[in-house]
Amino acid sequence: AEYWRRRGPQALRHLGERMQAFAHAAIEAALDIAAGRCAGEPAVLAIAGAQGSGKSWLARSFAQTSPGIATLSLDDFYLPAAARRDLGRTIHPLFTTRGVPGTHDVALLNTTLDSLRGAGPETRTALPAFDKLQDDVLPRESWSTFHGRPDAILLEGWCLGATAQS
Numbered sequence: 001a002e003y004w005r006r007r008g009p010q011a012l013r014h015l016g017e018r019m020q021a022f023a024h025a026a027i028e029a030a031l032d033i034a035a036g037r038c039a040g041e042p043a044v045l046a047i048a049g050a051q052g053s054g055k056s057w058l059a060r061s062f063a064q065t066s067p068g069i070a071t072l073s074l075d076d077f078y079l080p081a082a083a084r085r086d087l088g089r090t091i092h093p094l095f096t097t098r099g100v101p102g103t104h105d106v107a108l109l110n111t112t113l114d115s116l117r118g119a120g121p122e123t124r125t126a127l128p129a130f131d132k133l134q135d136d137v138l139p140r141e142s143w144s145t146f147h148g149r150p151d152a153i154l155l156e157g158w159c160l161g162a163t164a165q166s
Contacts, residue, residue: 070150074157
């Protein structure tokens with residue numbers, strides 16, 4: 001993991017220059033379309049893909065080149081370990097493992113999205129963070145903040161848009 005953090009983005013930039021340019025152009029086009037439909041509110045664009053496909057990297061690299069873009073990862077909205085253990089005991093053992101649909105703190109995600117969309121120029125919005133090594137939510141004082149009102153919000157995650165089976 002440490003090797004990838006140090007070398008991965010460089011390798012992707014080198015190996016996928018055309019793909020990176022295409023992805024950035026696609027996000028820009030999607031944001032333009034969404035902005036036309038959002039009537040003055042920040043557009044929310046979802047980036048979905050399989051685990052390890054580069055969603056987080058794509059969102060971060062786009063935000064670094066486009067000021068005013070807030071990025072959120074669904075990985076930062078897992079329920080705390082204690083809450084997942086309770087779900088595992090009362091509903092199904094799979095709920096103790098993060099990643100299973102139903103293990104995300106959807107209320108916190110909605111609150112964060114609402115805060116970003118309603119932010120003013122001086123607003124500081126706390127962005128939740130999850131530590132996968134500790135398998136738990138980081139303390140709030142460790143969360144980063146987004147300053148101001150974003151032009152757009154990129155939300156990335158592996159199961160975005162998935163619907164429940166009946």
